[in-house]
Amino acid sequence: MARGPGIELGIDLLRFGTRVLFQDFRLQVAPGETLALIGPSGVGKSTLIRILAGVERGFDGQALIDGQPAALAPRPGLVFQDARLLPWATCAENLALVSPEASPATIAEAMAAVGLVGVEEDWPRQLSGGMQRRLGLARALLVNPQLLLLDEPFVSLDRAVVRELQALVVGLVARSRATAVLVSHDPGDAARLAHRVVLLAGRPVRIVADLALDGAPEQRSRDMVLALESRIETSMLEAVP
């Protein structure tokens, strides 16, 4: 299977009103790499995800996915912070919408891959928060993305569900060899999922640390994850006093 695309992001200027959010911001992601963007709430992490998804275009600069502008690149798999399921569509319909060619069996398979069985005809509101996130993940994976964008996918979920979903994402990304960008404010997420961590802070946003993490995420032991988490936390403390 081919590796996911490389990313080259260069934002000369991005304002929200009179506030300058990004200025002369540069970021590269290697093909097949999982990058974690870590930073405090409101720093602009989700804006970066929206730029990479081709949704946010109101800035000077360019976001290139394998050399193509993000808005013209093949669609990514995007997992939103709030699952963002269509409440008026059943679980199966939510998936079918992004992949109309998928048969009911394929959709059931995609749902089963994230541990959702027998809820195809349920409404999203009938699912728990964790199940909704799984469905959001299944939707993102159903498009066979070469680029997976994860915007705080584990926020406000209980620890057991988070661990389960993290394991799921690590396995799926490793198998598909997709490029992935994860946004989080939790160093634990980065330690479990990422090859590399970029710490963001300040206004305009700047990269305060860029850490390559040892070992492939799918092969990391618990102790290794804890050590990496501690390393990321230390870097955060050093970089953002």
Place this chain on the structure above:
Amino acid sequence: MRPARLGIEVWLGGLSVLMLLAVWQGIAMVLDSRFLPSPVVVAGHILFLTQKAHLLPDFGVTLARAACGFAIAMVLGTAAGIALGRSRLVDRLFLNWVVVGMNLPAIVIAILCYIWLGLTDTALVLAVVLNKTPLVITQIRQGVLSFDPAYDEFAAAYRLSRRDRFWNIQVPQLVPYLLTAGRTGLSLVWKIVLVFEVIGSDSGVGFRVSLFFQFFDLKGILAYTTVFVCIVMALEHLFIGPLERRLLAWRADRG
């Protein structure tokens, strides 16, 4: 809705109607029957008017006029409401027109239409459309303005086609507003069609009720009113209610 809950609702609905009839019967027994004929007498008169007079043709004509006016107003109002909600320019240019339309007295519109187009069905239906459309526009415009941009972002990220965005993202968000516009529209259209028939038509329920009024025929007025109410209730319980339950089944309060 679960069958058990539906059963209870049907029973309660039936009980409510029986209570209304009992109150009517009670008041009729107290008052002189010339002022308020009893439900039994009115039921007999409905049968008589159906077999020997014009009840069915009158209702046929009125229903056709109401249906025509309602359908045209819904289509025009929905299209215009979407245009106003989606385009700030169109909104700025035409919102005042809608405000004027909403506040013009219905009777003035009817009289003007009758003067311009004569005492015809076209004039009556046009008057209904002119009265109803601004209300639909307002409700649909409000629905469009309340679209959640989060779903647009989802649609853009997943590169959904314009068709998919319209049918799967925008229309479902509009459905509650369409249902409200439909329901309030029906009740308004009924009333104004009858009033317009009174002032400028020689057929239909409104025309017939105005004749009954001239002869102080309370039995006739109540017979037509009862049939009218039955039709409205049938529409609500056999069509609008089930349609609403089906279209809004995804909401926790309707499932």
